[in-house]
Amino acid sequence: MGTASWIRARRTLPREWDAIVIGAGVGGLVAASLLAKRGQQRVLVLERHYVAGGLTQTFTRRRFHFEVGVHYVGDVGHARAPLRRLLADATDDALAWSPLPRVFDRIRFEDAEVEIAAGAEALREAYLRFAPTERVAIDRYLEDLWACAREGPGYLLAPPAYRARSPFRRWSDVTTAEHLDALGLSPRLAALATTHFGNYGALPDVSSFAAHAMATAHYFSGASFPVGGGAAITDALTDAITRRGGVVAIRAPVEAVRREGARATGVRLEDGTELDAPLVISAVGARLTYDTLLDDDAPEVGAMREAVRAIGPSAAHTALYLGLSESAETLGLSGENRWLSTPTPLRDGARLEAWIAGAVGPAGLFVSCPSANDPTFAARHPGRATVVASVLQPYAPYDGWSESGHHRRPEDYEATKARLCGDVLAKTRALLPEIEGAIEHVEMSSPLTTRAFTGHPSGETCGLLHSPARFRSAIGPRTPLEGLFLAGQDAWLCGVGGAAFGGLACTSLALKRDLFRAVLFG
Numbered sequence: 001m002g003t004a005s006w007i008r009a010r011r012t013l014p015r016e017w018d019a020i021v022i023g024a025g026v027g028g029l030v031a032a033s034l035l036a037k038r039g040q041q042r043v044l045v046l047e048r049h050y051v052a053g054g055l056t057q058t059f060t061r062r063r064f065h066f067e068v069g070v071h072y073v074g075d076v077g078h079a080r081a082p083l084r085r086l087l088a089d090a091t092d093d094a095l096a097w098s099p100l101p102r103v104f105d106r107i108r109f110e111d112a113e114v115e116i117a118a119g120a121e122a123l124r125e126a127y128l129r130f131a132p133t134e135r136v137a138i139d140r141y142l143e144d145l146w147a148c149a150r151e152g153p154g155y156l157l158a159p160p161a162y163r164a165r166s167p168f169r170r171w172s173d174v175t176t177a178e179h180l181d182a183l184g185l186s187p188r189l190a191a192l193a194t195t196h197f198g199n200y201g202a203l204p205d206v207s208s209f210a211a212h213a214m215a216t217a218h219y220f221s222g223a224s225f226p227v228g229g230g231a232a233i234t235d236a237l238t239d240a241i242t243r244r245g246g247v248v249a250i251r252a253p254v255e256a257v258r259r260e261g262a263r264a265t266g267v268r269l270e271d272g273t274e275l276d277a278p279l280v281i282s283a284v285g286a287r288l289t290y291d292t293l294l295d296d297d298a299p300e301v302g303a304m305r306e307a308v309r310a311i312g313p314s315a316a317h318t319a320l321y322l323g324l325s326e327s328a329e330t331l332g333l334s335g336e337n338r339w340l341s342t343p344t345p346l347r348d349g350a351r352l353e354a355w356i357a358g359a360v361g362p363a364g365l366f367v368s369c370p371s372a373n374d375p376t377f378a379a380r381h382p383g384r385a386t387v388v389a390s391v392l393q394p395y396a397p398y399d400g401w402s403e404s405g406h407h408r409r410p411e412d413y414e415a416t417k418a419r420l421c422g423d424v425l426a427k428t429r430a431l432l433p434e435i436e437g438a439i440e441h442v443e444m445s446s447p448l449t450t451r452a453f454t455g456h457p458s459g460e461t462c463g464l465l466h467s468p469a470r471f472r473s474a475i476g477p478r479t480p481l482e483g484l485f486l487a488g489q490d491a492w493l494c495g496v497g498g499a500a501f502g503g504l505a506c507t508s509l510a511l512k513r514d515l516f517r518a519v520l521f522g
Contacts, residue, residue, distance in 0.1 A: 006052055006238065006250045013044065013249065019279040019510075020267055021045045022254045022293070025054025026496055027488025028283030029237035029248075030503030031510075033090040035279075036244035038518065039511045043246040044275065046267065048253035048455055053234035055454070055461060056496070064323030064441050065377075066386050069461065070230030071368040072100055072337060073496050074218035077118075081221065082520050083497045086504055089519045091236035092243075096227040098375050101336050104223040107195050108431060109341040114192060118222030120146065130192055137184035141193065144171065144183065148210055149217030155210075156492055157505060157516075160474035172210035172471035179209035188343065195341040198366055198392045200494050201314030201462030211466035214493055225335075225373035233496070257282070257293045257484060262300055264484035267293075279510055283487040283503070285456060285463050286475055287313060300480035311470045314494070315352075316395045316447030316459035320424045323441030324385040328372035331385060331434045335372035338431040340365035355423075356397045356416065365427050366390045387435060389428040391420075395447045395458035406452040417446055463489035477506040485510050 019039075021032045024047035035041045051057050055069030075083035076097045087095055105116035114130055116123060120142065127138045148171040155168040163169075171179065176197075180190040193216075194204040200215045226232045238248050253270045257280055266276040282289040290305040324331065342364050355362050371377040371385040401413045409417075421444040429436060447459030454461075464470050477491040489495070491502030508515040 006248050017044045017277040018042045020277040021281045023283035024052035027499035027503040030090045030500045031281050031487040031507050033237050033240045034507040036246050045248040046252040046254050047250045056230035056233045058231045066321045067230050067370040072223040076224045077222045085520050092240050094236035097224040098227050100223040105337050107339040107341050109192050120220045131189040140183045145213045148213035152214045172208050173468050174209050176204040176207045176209045176212040191343050195339050200466045202466050207466050208468045208471050229374050263482040280484050281487050286490040307473050311464050313458040313460035314462035314465050315392045318391045318393050319445045320389040321443045322387040324438040325440040326438045328385040333369045333372040338367040352394050362391045367431050398447050462494035477509050
């Protein structure tokens, strides 16, 4: 069914619902599906964009079909993997997964080429080949990585009062860079180990080690890609919701959460339409929720708003989309990710801004080939392939252009974007020489593109900054208002998995039931 399950908000919507979900990203859709399935609730999902899916959405240019935010997913490689079980439950087992090659990450670091394969032991062996004299530090690092990742879910589920005294804070209260230094990793090995900092949207000197550990361990069992692409996740979740009487409405921007005292009672759309529900779930991020949807000075909201502002957003990014005139098979693209990693001194916020200004090169690069990882792509788009290259970026240099409209940006913005596009394209060609001579379409997004299509104020793709302050805060699926909960990345962690588990955590609290046990171990 897919898009046939969506309706436009201009069609008359019933006023009363059991639950209303704001935002149709993975977190909101998982929450809505679980409410419908496990709570037998009639759910309305409201999405501001003209497509559902959040960062799982796709788009088409000429003959080419591109993924926006789904590149590779961990924790779905076998039937009992937690994320796979969760998404199977929320979609009525409608999703299929295709594994990436065993060596799913290939990293170029200075003069070395490092292969990362599935399995914790394979990761250890890769590090030992790269830094054979650092065996003790490597073993300490991997032991802490695994222990932190194992205890992370319990910490995220715990009430704020417990978090304050949790031993988990020995990992979450330090930055990634600080903890790796304390473990004795050399700067060179630490730089390699944090190549994937873009996966959690924060440089190692500001990210919490807990975020690094959980994001890295997510791929210990390998990586996979959804059969049918990111849109298949959206379609499967949407269909599960509508089968149970729910509705997913697009072009339905919410202006505010309505409330009576300290209780949420529904929402008001931007056109003035008021809808009632005893349960409201916001899946548009903590910043939009507390700054925009709850735009009053009530004491119960103000303290949380200040906490959210103090943490701030994760980084934004630039993405280069390449349409290729031959298939992935013809070009010899096997589907592993390619990374350009840089030494630690070349990674800091000032350098990222300097790259935008044209003074230096990017602090790293991630290149994926979704068309090589989706077994249905060749049949749906014969004789074509796509590549996506991403670079972490700060939003601040773009703020001066933020008032310009999408597709109506000023000349200096277009000139800056063209220069960055050329830079990323050159480095992508160097990492992926197989594509030379086959590039037919080139397009680049910026943080302003993400802002325009997601509504995230700073173009962030990973929600709030994954800093020690975030892990110390009370921000999560609970809110100060009765009947209002958060789903998505800010209710858990970043990525498809983080957003999905944010939906599960939110629904468990809303229904006052242990859905973790029911869904993951039932």
